[in-house]
Amino acid sequence: MEELSKSQKARIAIRTFKIHADSLTLQGSYKPSGRTGEKLAESLRQLSPEIYGSMTDSRIVELKGLEYVIDRMPCGIENCTRLILTAQEDFHETSFTEILPLKRRRVSYAVSPHEMCFVITRGKSEIYDILTHITFLNSEAQKIYRQAFHSIEGMSPEWREFEKVVLAKRELVGGELDQAIWNLSIILGRTYRETRDTYEYFEKNRKEHKSNNGLFALIYQIGMRIRAEQESGQNELTIYFTPSLQEMIGHHKYASLWADSLKRTLYQSGLHERPLHVISANMHSVRNLLYGAGTLDDAGETVPEDIYEMVKNLRDRDEQVMRYGGKNGFVFLQDNTGSNIDVNIxxxxxxxxxxxxxxLKDCLSNCSDEPVIIVIDYAFGTQAFDIMDELLSPFTHNDKEIQFDIQSISIMGKAGVLAGKKGDIMLANAHVMEGTPHNYMVKNDLTPEDFDQDVAVFIGPMVTVLGTSLQNRDVLERFHSSSWKAIGLEMEGGHYQRAISGAIIQGHISSDMKIRYAYYASDNPLVSGQTLASGPMGEEGIVPTYMISKIILEKIFSAS
Structure with a gap:
């Protein structure tokens, strides 16, 4: 029998993980340390996601992956033995504490010190995201337990000393802190410096954002949780999926509420008969480009000739820009439907x-038909299909069907690059849906010639992946080097295009409508040290983000 290649094995692992995750959702519950949970963990280990680094090495605990996961999970997750995923958000009038992770827009509630509830409003991608993080945490917790509690010697001396420090619950400094980090580094199988860096990273976020309980508390709690599981099956971490979640999958409950709110606002503002241009982007770049100079001018400040310098001068002035914009056609529509997608009109x-x-002055002066720009915040994975499908559908008011005049849809955002480096730009001419036979051609209105010559621009297919935590180097390399010739990977483009194609077939939008896809490279998953776990781009992202935004605006104004 012919041996499978690494990329083929990884693709099977992705498919296996998805099948297990889907079946668990329907099953109603599972235990990460149980037989079913181990199947999920095994498929994740076989996949060996780039973002989880050394997860497959039983000797060492993956620290960068731990930083990435904890930033995207609610504070106190390490204390929980019951996690509930539900679609029913009815906690507003309760005493339960709402918790928002540092780097993921998801809502969860602390029901008790050992129980949390995740409210799923963004579809299957959010479920996959949570399950991969839980699986990773449980896998690392098992490593910690094996290091701390040897089968023959019992509790290791390093863990005994580490436990004293954690239970003392006092701030450590100087040599005492160094000794505690040294003991922890032995338990984790990492160097002192690696452990110290992660300790300081957690401490910074703990003190500034209260987003975690610190590295010491985290490691101690997940290690002791596995010990409690070994002593009694009743202590095992259990994940529950409520019936409301099972009923929500495949339906657009939150997306429908979101789209109805947006379309009602447009109708009540008298903008429903105007030409509309939809942009999926962040909430600042288009706003700052159109209102930043006016904000600085009204404040008596000089407007820099270089547009990127102007943007830097607007840092920490969001409210000032929004106040100025509010007097000149800008409306911020904060989402209150649970979709977590705000809108700029x-x-x-x-x-x-x-x-x-x-x-930008010449662009707008040549514009004649008074366009309305709708900037929608980033969707998350499959949620992109839900919101775009609902947005492009007609609006019914007083039994009258109203069809909006949508003239262009532009999708801009960050993605992983396969052909270049951080900061480069990718233009999609197709979307390849990972793990499915669904592929979509794109007639992209953007070309490399639209961009500055000193910026690297790649054009080709983009791979729409199942999740940021389900990326494998071999699979991505195969997409890049094979006849697919993929230039990058992201999570929403294929889902957006599926909704757009459906809307064209249904006659909701014209087949001649302008479509634009542009991404800037936030990471390169094929290069060590450049994955998402290595951290955000910072100021490096300003030029590509605003360059794409500026070109999209020029296209909108020149077509109007």
Whole structure:
């Protein structure tokens, strides 16, 4: 029998993980340390996601992956033995504490010191995301337990000393802190410096954002949880999926509420008969480009000639820009439906051309049909299909069907690059859906010639992956080097295009409507040290983000 390649094995692992995750959701519950949970963990280990680094090495605990996961999980997750995933959000009038992770827009509630509830509003991608993080944490917890409690010697001396420090619950400094980190480094199988770096990373976020309980408490609690599981099956961590979650999957409950709220606002504002241009982007770049110069000018400050310098001058001035924009056609629509997707509505007829940055003045002065720009915040994975499908459907008001005049859809965001490096730009001419036979061609209105010559721009297929935690180097390398010639990977593009294609077939939008896909490279999963776990881009992301935003605006204004 022919031996499978590494990429083939990894693709099977991705498919296996997805099948197990889907079946567990329908099953109603599972235990990460039980037989079913181990199947999920085994498929994740076989996949060996780049973001989880050394997860497959039983000798060492993966620290960068731990940083990534804890930033995206609610504070106190390490104390829990019951985790409930539900679609029913009815905790507002309770005493339960709402918890928002540092780097993931998801809502969870602390029901008790040992029980948390995740409210799933963003579809299957959010479920996969949570399950991969839980599986990773449980796998690392088992490593810690094996290091701390030897089968023959019993509790290790390092763990005994470490336990004293944790239970003392006092701030450590100097040599005492060094000794505690040294003991922990032996337990984790990492160097002192590696352990110290992660300790300081957690401490910074703990003190500034209260987003975690510190590395010491985290390691101690997950290690002791596995010990309690070994002593009694009643102590095992259990994940529950409520019937409301099972009923929600495949339905657009939150997306429908979100789209109805947005379309109702447009209708009540009298903007429903105007040409509309939809942009999926962050909440700042389009707003800052259109209102940043006016904000600085009204404050009596000089507007830099370089548009990127202007952007840097707007840092920490969000409220000031929004106040100025509010007087000139800008409306911020904060989401209250549970979708976690805010919206900026910009009536371009009320923008003062003389107050625009010089590089944009000519664009708007040549614009004649008063477009309305709708900037929607980033969706998460499969949620992109739900919200775009609902947005492109007609709006019914007083039994009257109203069809909006959507003239362009632009998708901009960050993605992993396969052909270049961080900061480069990728233009999609197709989306390849990982793990499915669904592929979509894209007639992209953006070309490499639209961009500055000193920026590397790649054009080709983009792979739409199941999740940030389900990326494998061999699979990605195969997509890049094979006849697919994929240039990057992201999570939403294929889902957006599926909704757009469906809307064209249904006659909701014109087949001639302009479609634009542009991504800047936030990471390179094929290069060690450049994966998502290595941290955000910071100022490196300003130029590509604002360059894409500026070109999309120029396209909108030139077509109007």
């Amino acid at each position: 910009i009536d371009c007829s009320r923008i003062v051309p003389e107050k625009l940055h010089p590089s």
